[in-house]
Amino acid sequence: MASIHRHHRFFIRDFWRKLVALGLALLVWKLVDVQLRSVVPVQQVRVKVKYDTRKFYLKEDSFLVDLEASTPSKMTQLAPELFQIEVALPTTYEHSGIYYLKLRNRHVVKKPLRVNIKTFQPNNLAIPFDVIEQEQFKVHVNTQGKVKSGFELSATAQPDTVRVLGPSQVVRNLREISTESLQLNPDITKSFSVPLDLLPPHPAVRVLPSQVTVNVVVENTLRTVSQSFTSLSPGVMLPLKNNLRLAALPEQLISIRLRGLSRSLNDIDGKQLRPFLDLSNATQPGKYQAEVRISSLPLGIETEEITPASIDVELITIPDLPTTPSAGDKAAPIPAPNKP
Incomplete structure (x- = not known):
């Protein structure tokens, strides 16, 4: 029984000695690794901005930054494609503006093994953004060419009003939405209808519906x-x-x-x-x-x-009205009443 107890105490003392030795070994290895590591510059690493496309518009959804990476001595060059940095635009903004963000290691979602990021250049990002707005606009039928002399043409769209979604700074400057060109020529002498696509005024603008029916009335004005x-x-x-x-x-x-x-x-x-x-x-x-x-x-x-x-x-x-004597005329004498 005493022998078992001695073996147990020996095992505990031996375990702690081994644990301390392992810790010292790891510390020495870390110090040696730090001494042997080198700092490698990495240029033009893309920063991807994640955002809600239904609410925001970004003219640029990616930015480029330079990194300083701490690498093992064997790594002397690193390609920017080996890194992936992602940031998110908060959904709480109600108006257009600029989102300022400080880059940190937690934004690095992909990097080579045993590579650490020391610095970002620039360290701060300024992300301009706009909010998506919705408005109703009249449809303008765009025509090209002309009909024969003596004929007049009128074109109306159905529907004549469409819904437009896009960046607020673009939508607020719109007055109407134009169709693709309606081609006219002297051979057109009768009324007709034709579907025409609507032309978004900006790549970030959506027009709903995207197509209208144009009713064209041609009239002979010499008739x-x-x-x-x-x-x-x-x-x-x-x-x-x-x-x-x-x-x-x-x-x-x-x-x-x-x-x-x-x-x-x-x-x-x-x-x-x-x-x-x-x-x-x-x-x-x-x-x-x-x-x-x-x-x-x-x-x-x-x-x-x-x-x-x-x-x-x-x-x-209508009888003639009696004339009124003028101021220059002498008034006729009024006869005196007869005395009884």
């Missing part, structure tokens, strides 16, 4: 057409003499159909048409069937139909 204008209130042309006036204003509204070149008719605003009842030849009070006329029509436009062509009205005479 003679008719156009109606309804619910027009007539005016009245009265004679300049005889103090004749309308007994009551006419309540009936006028409809006019005009004929002329399509180009000219398209420029006419119905509110500017002036139908009137022509009573200029009336000489005395009474009932008249006044003809409805229209004035100030553009050149090349003629009246095709007026409904009704005439309206029954009544003219009355």
